[in-house]
Amino acid sequence: MNDIHDMTEAMKAEFLAAFRAQFGYGEMTATANDDAAAMLKAAAWAWRASREAVVVELPSFDGYKDHIVRELQAAFSGAIEAQGLKVAQ
The missing domain is CATH 3.30.429 (Macrophage Migration Inhibitory Factor)
Known part of the structure; x- marks a missing residue:
């Protein structure tokens, strides 16, 4: 449930746009780099937690x-x- 694939399409698009603006890379880079993947997953968890609050x-x-x-x-x-x-x- 901490994955961007569990998000609605609208939420995923908004999250990825914000993530790219802040960190300069997105989902494609994260699939090829373990550190980037961990960062994307942590950010997705925080994004979802902020929304659920x-x-x-x-x-x-x-x-x-x-x-x-x-x-x-x-x-x-x-x-x-x-x-x-x-x-x-």
Whole structure:
């Protein structure tokens, strides 16, 4: 679960872009170098841990009809979770 391959595509793309910007190499280099691979794995673990620590609370949607509230909550929850974040229950 500490691997970039366990990330959603959006999360993986964002992580790799940030990793490349900071360290100047990405997944291809890490596959050929054990030290680079270890660094990539450690960074992926930290990235995921930072994302899992964030819990987003959805608004109440007061005044909306129940079926609209359910649709909004489902859409917002899906978008939030696709970024690797949690939605408060």
